[in-house]
Amino acid sequence: MYDKEFRQVGQTPLSISIYSVKKTPTHIHDRGYLEIIFCLKGSVRFAYGYEEFTLYEGEYISVDKDAYYLYDGKDNLCVSFLFDLERYVNKHPYICNTLFVCEGLAETTMEYPTRAHNRLKGMMIGLLKYMGEDADEETIAGISEGIVDLFVECFDIFFFHTREARSDKADFLGLQKVNDYMHTHLREKVTIGDLAHILNFTEGYMSEYMRKNSIGFREMMSYIRANESEHYLMNTDKTILEISEECGFSDVKYYYAAFRRWYNCTPKQFRDQYRRTAEAEIEYLNLDDIVDVVDRLMTVHYMQTFCFSG
Numbered sequence: 001m002y003d004k005e006f007r008q009v010g011q012t013p014l015s016i017s018i019y020s021v022k023k024t025p026t027h028i029h030d031r032g033y034l035e036i037i038f039c040l041k042g043s044v045r046f047a048y049g050y051e052e053f054t055l056y057e058g059e060y061i062s063v064d065k066d067a068y069y070l071y072d073g074k075d076n077l078c079v080s081f082l083f084d085l086e087r088y089v090n091k092h093p094y095i096c097n098t099l100f101v102c103e104g105l106a107e108t109t110m111e112y113p114t115r116a117h118n119r120l121k122g123m124m125i126g127l128l129k130y131m132g133e134d135a136d137e138e139t140i141a142g143i144s145e146g147i148v149d150l151f152v153e154c155f156d157i158f159f160f161h162t163r164e165a166r167s168d169k170a171d172f173l174g175l176q177k178v179n180d181y182m183h184t185h186l187r188e189k190v191t192i193g194d195l196a197h198i199l200n201f202t203e204g205y206m207s208e209y210m211r212k213n214s215i216g217f218r219e220m221m222s223y224i225r226a227n228e229s230e231h232y233l234m235n236t237d238k239t240i241l242e243i244s245e246e247c248g249f250s251d252v253k254y255y256y257a258a259f260r261r262w263y264n265c266t267p268k269q270f271r272d273q274y275r276r277t278a279e280a281e282i283e284y285l286n287l288d289d290i291v292d293v294v295d296r297l298m299t300v301h302y303m304q305t306f307c308f309s310g
Helices: 115-132 137-154 157-162 169-184 192-199 203-213 217-235 240-246 252-263 267-274 287-306
Strands: 014-023 033-048 052-056 060-063 068-084 281-284
Touching: 014 137, 014 287, 033 137, 033 287, 052 060, 060 115, 068 115, 068 137, 068 287, 115 137, 115 287, 157 169, 169 192, 169 203, 169 217, 192 203, 203 217, 217 240, 217 252, 217 267, 240 252, 240 267, 252 267
Parallel strands: none
Antiparallel strands: 014 068, 014 281, 033 052, 033 060, 033 068
């Protein structure tokens, strides 16, 4: 399986890869990693489980457990930030089972740009600027932690499903706890009663809680299991029936229905599309190669944020 040339920044939880790309084979991360692909110049197409986007200069997108590939790159410079989420579990206990959705680009159907998008973009540009000036590891680790905090606060998948922010921290922590339980026990039979027990709710209240704050218990469980199946479709030769059982579906027909619901294709179609063996056309670069581009992006971002914002 293809891997970008990531370089860990000292002893921090951050690794980066700087590159110019025309196309890549498919890549899929292990549990506990978050990647942000930031297009600094030019453009590149990004394809993952749900749909495809074009990233243009100054745009970015996050990816965690989904299989993805890049193609149709044109005169671009990109940087990928890779965060080891295991390093943040003391602060965010459920982070390794959290799914994030952050589409910082004009093509998204979500609200963009929000204050959180602009803040994230500024932090990434600042991080590149600091690293280009040989900033100390403590500073880099601090900015990296701020980016991860921002993802937890603003880009959890629950926000994507409900299209609204969470103002009640205790309520949000309950959702994270429930999500973590569903991920941890996805291969088992999980009931609404199991979740109710975790939060000390009645089953009726728990069902309403999930419907109000997410997409409902059954839908969320089917999403988690379908998402987990990507790993087996990409990295094993298991049959669709075997994958269905591995991911906790009681019947393969439920797996097919869930996969179609979330991916708009069958598991076999997904495997055929994303399990590609094409050679990568990618050139790796160093921080010194992007200094001028980062300075220009910083100026543009400053002007857009402070001079032309409404």
